[in-house]
Amino acid sequence: MSVNESMRKLGEVRSVIRETFEYGNRRAAEIGRENVFDFSLGNPSVPAPAEVGNALRALLDGDPVALHGYTSAQGAEAARRAIADDLNRRFGEEIGIGKDDLYLTCGAAASLTVSLHALVEPGDEVVVIAPFFPEYRVFAEQAGAVVRVVPAEKTAFQIDFPALRAILNPKTKAIIVNSPNNPTGALLTPHTLQTLCYLLRERSAAYGRPIYLLSDEPYRELVYDPDAEVPYLTALYDHTLVCYSYSKSLSLPGERIGYIAVCNRMPERDAVYAAVCGAGRALGFVCAPSMMQAMLPRVLGVSGDLETYRRNRDLLYGSLCEMGFRCVRPDGAFYLFVESPEPDANAFCARAREYELLLVPSDSFGCEGYVRVSYCVSTEQIRRSLPAFERLAARYWG
Amino acid sequence: MSVNESMRKLGEVRSVIRETFEYGNRRAAEIGRENVFDFSLGNPSVPAPAEVGNALRALLDGDPVALHGYTSAQGAEAARRAIADDLNRRFGEEIGIGKDDLYLTCGAAASLTVSLHALVEPGDEVVVIAPFFPEYRVFAEQAGAVVRVVPAEKTAFQIDFPALRAILNPKTKAIIVNSPNNPTGALLTPHTLQTLCYLLRERSAAYGRPIYLLSDEPYRELVYDPDAEVPYLTALYDHTLVCYSYSKSLSLPGERIGYIAVCNRMPERDAVYAAVCGAGRALGFVCAPSMMQAMLPRVLGVSGDLETYRRNRDLLYGSLCEMGFRCVRPDGAFYLFVESPEPDANAFCARAREYELLLVPSDSFGCEGYVRVSYCVSTEQIRRSLPAFERLAARYWG
Numbered sequence: 001m002s003v004n005e006s007m008r009k010l011g012e013v014r015s016v017i018r019e020t021f022e023y024g025n026r027r028a029a030e031i032g033r034e035n036v037f038d039f040s041l042g043n044p045s046v047p048a049p050a051e052v053g054n055a056l057r058a059l060l061d062g063d064p065v066a067l068h069g070y071t072s073a074q075g076a077e078a079a080r081r082a083i084a085d086d087l088n089r090r091f092g093e094e095i096g097i098g099k100d101d102l103y104l105t106c107g108a109a110a111s112l113t114v115s116l117h118a119l120v121e122p123g124d125e126v127v128v129i130a131p132f133f134p135e136y137r138v139f140a141e142q143a144g145a146v147v148r149v150v151p152a153e154k155t156a157f158q159i160d161f162p163a164l165r166a167i168l169n170p171k172t173k174a175i176i177v178n179s180p181n182n183p184t185g186a187l188l189t190p191h192t193l194q195t196l197c198y199l200l201r202e203r204s205a206a207y208g209r210p211i212y213l214l215s216d217e218p219y220r221e222l223v224y225d226p227d228a229e230v231p232y233l234t235a236l237y238d239h240t241l242v243c244y245s246y247s248k249s250l251s252l253p254g255e256r257i258g259y260i261a262v263c264n265r266m267p268e269r270d271a272v273y274a275a276v277c278g279a280g281r282a283l284g285f286v287c288a289p290s291m292m293q294a295m296l297p298r299v300l301g302v303s304g305d306l307e308t309y310r311r312n313r314d315l316l317y318g319s320l321c322e323m324g325f326r327c328v329r330p331d332g333a334f335y336l337f338v339e340s341p342e343p344d345a346n347a348f349c350a351r352a353r354e355y356e357l358l359l360v361p362s363d364s365f366g367c368e369g370y371v372r373v374s375y376c377v378s379t380e381q382i383r384r385s386l387p388a389f390e391r392l393a394a395r396y397w398g
Numbered sequence: 399m400s401v402n403e404s405m406r407k408l409g410e411v412r413s414v415i416r417e418t419f420e421y422g423n424r425r426a427a428e429i430g431r432e433n434v435f436d437f438s439l440g441n442p443s444v445p446a447p448a449e450v451g452n453a454l455r456a457l458l459d460g461d462p463v464a465l466h467g468y469t470s471a472q473g474a475e476a477a478r479r480a481i482a483d484d485l486n487r488r489f490g491e492e493i494g495i496g497k498d499d500l501y502l503t504c505g506a507a508a509s510l511t512v513s514l515h516a517l518v519e520p521g522d523e524v525v526v527i528a529p530f531f532p533e534y535r536v537f538a539e540q541a542g543a544v545v546r547v548v549p550a551e552k553t554a555f556q557i558d559f560p561a562l563r564a565i566l567n568p569k570t571k572a573i574i575v576n577s578p579n580n581p582t583g584a585l586l587t588p589h590t591l592q593t594l595c596y597l598l599r600e601r602s603a604a605y606g607r608p609i610y611l612l613s614d615e616p617y618r619e620l621v622y623d624p625d626a627e628v629p630y631l632t633a634l635y636d637h638t639l640v641c642y643s644y645s646k647s648l649s650l651p652g653e654r655i656g657y658i659a660v661c662n663r664m665p666e667r668d669a670v671y672a673a674v675c676g677a678g679r680a681l682g683f684v685c686a687p688s689m690m691q692a693m694l695p696r697v698l699g700v701s702g703d704l705e706t707y708r709r710n711r712d713l714l715y716g717s718l719c720e721m722g723f724r725c726v727r728p729d730g731a732f733y734l735f736v737e738s739p740e741p742d743a744n745a746f747c748a749r750a751r752e753y754e755l756l757l758v759p760s761d762s763f764g765c766e767g768y769v770r771v772s773y774c775v776s777t778e779q780i781r782r783s784l785p786a787f788e789r790l791a792a793r794y795w796g
Contacts, residue, residue, distance in 0.1 A: 057458055
């Protein structure tokens with residue numbers, strides 16, 4: 001062939017999420033947008049907070065050469081300092097993150113691809129925990145890793161530690177965790193995280209080389225229980241890289257702005273940080289969008305309207321449970337992970353489409369028999385969709 | 399090692415351009431910014447046109463969910479349509495570029511890394527023409543290619559065709575051209591381009607597989623002769639991918655916005671476009687910054703103040719020639735490529751630093767014995783630097 005075959009396949013095979021979304025658009029053209037109940041995408045429905053627009057307007061009144069110019073590859077110093085100050089204020093100095101441990105990125109996907117390219121050498125393995133965001137596999141394989149999947153722990157979507165322990169081996173370079181989780185909405189408890197870090201420390205010592213913890217946490221601020229604890233993982237484990245994005249907390253998914261935080265307590269911190277810079281360079285990122293970098297110091301601490309998501313969760317979770325659907329109650333993010341009432345989630349999704357309900361089957365998340373329902377939609381859409389869910393339920397146990 | 403060694407090295411070895419720039423900042427802190435004559439960086443000194451700020455302000459008054467939301471991976475349809483319309487208006491329909499042949503990117507570097515990953519298979523070779531932007535080697539090698547360098551044609555910085563012909567072989571996947579050129583400012587003439595396309599067509603036929611032409615053209619609009627012809631290469635050669643960026647034409651280098659245009663006359667167009675989409679996905683680009691995409695339809699056809707660059711070129715080129723320096727007169731971009739008056743350009747740059755003149759030696763551009771002088775600075779800086787250049791000249795032939 002004249003092109004790279006694996007790239008061609010990745011471009012031709014649409015993700016099931018994207019395919020469902022596009023079916024929704026076609027269907028909306030046929031029967032009207034208000035009659036299609038699209039729960040497929042994780043595109044925030046809550047507007048960016050007013051502070052974002054105000055900050056951008058103020059910046060546009062300043063010097064355009066400075067505003068739109070290249071920043072250093074690791075990010076403008078003012079942005080890195082503001083982020084480090086904000087993190088230290090919220091999580092303490094013990095997280096081991098100063099301004100020079102941050103590398104600004106074009107969003108969460110870039111945070112992951114850059115981190116993985118920085119760490120992975122040929123033959124390395126990267127561990128993911130089912131259910132997981134399907135692109136983890138794409139990103140890790142592109143970096144040259146073999147992906148190993150820890151099967152889902154289905155009672156509370158924590159971690160099946162015996163299964164994880166059986167998978168770890170001297171070739172394990174990194175493990176990706178995602179809490180709050182896409183697609184389940186589950187939070188990893190402090191106990192789960194401490195057990196994980198204990199195991200990683202013990203196995204790293206046994207193998208004589210570190211296993212890195214990649215914390216993919218775009219949903220960090222989307223947590224509904226005010227008493228819930230979401231530890232900053234560099235405080236628990238030195239060999240941690242935090243992969244963050246402002247996509248969800250500031251409702252800016254299209255703007256591509258996030259960061260990698262490299263814990264400065266890891267002994268080989270300089271090599272890891274250099275490799276992050278090298279990977280960003282080799283992949284062609286140059287710098288994160290400069291106006292978004294300039295905005296950050298003015299909006300840190302602000303977040304979108306979480307109440308809408310909480311209201312959506314309560315309405316949808318309560319209603320579906322009442323109808324007889326089964327689902328672990330999500331503590332964060334904006335997804336419900338609902339058990340399919342028949343073994344094949346694809347068949348269930350096809351049936352749901354008969355009622356104009358667009359759900360995403362769980363197979364590509366590495367965990368069969370569930371559907372993901374994204375509730376980052378208008379509360380009104382959820383309300384109008386409930387009769388359709390009821391008719392769907394009636395097909396199974398009516 | 400616990401990290402990827404080649405990424406670590408890429409992150410540790412600063413480019414000489416970046417190193418020179420940072421020396422300039424240290425020196426400015428010591429002796430005052432106005433006493434350091436930094437000609438190292440290609441960061442546009444001309445502000446973004448007023449239309450850019452006006453368009454962004456108007457967009458910020460609209461719906462933030464739409465403005466900051468994910469676009470489709472290939473780019474928002476409105477942006478792609480506007481770009482295609484603009485290109486067809488300027489270069490005719492025969493360029494073979496419609497809205498669905500465009501893939502929006504996070505700037506020129508991303509256009510190149512995505513295109514190279516889309517095309518290159520293990521064992522493939524990518525040809526570059528000296529002198530060339532040093533990151534071409536990084537990008538092509540990261541995509542898995544072996545880089546082959548055509549030595550510089552030093553009389554006019556066109557192409558040494560016998561040397562190129564000797565390098566082409568059945569493993570040649572692509573050749574990168576860059577006109578107007580960084581670092582020489584030279585334009586490839588229509589005759590050079592036609593000869594190149596003829597040779598590529600002939601060799602592709604002989605090898606039974608296409609050699610792709612990657613046209614890296616962030617400087618397309620920075621051409622000083624109003625009669626100069628800058629052909630759109632898809633019109634000349636079907637197997638062309640144009641890698642464009644708005645960094646220089648709109649003075650937005652930090653914002654990361656550009657595109658790849660895949661000529662739709664190539665028979666395997668669908669496979670190439672799919673591979674571009676797949677590569678963007680695998681590298682973690684997700685989409686180009688959404689607000690910049692939304693801005694494009696409002697500003698296409700506008701460009702920064704070219705007159706400042708022309709004035710800078712005339713002043714600096716004329717003055718240096720008068721002093722006895724030798725240099726091919728640049729037709730575009732914002733660089734002078736000056737012959738070093740001693741064989742070792744690094745020694746010449748070290749001597750220039752004694753006069754606070756910060757120049758970039760040409761070795762990393764694949765062509766020894768020159769220095770690159772970036773004149774995207776204030777005209778005032780050029781004027782104040784001239785006595786320093788005179789004293790430097792006096793060291794050699796005073």
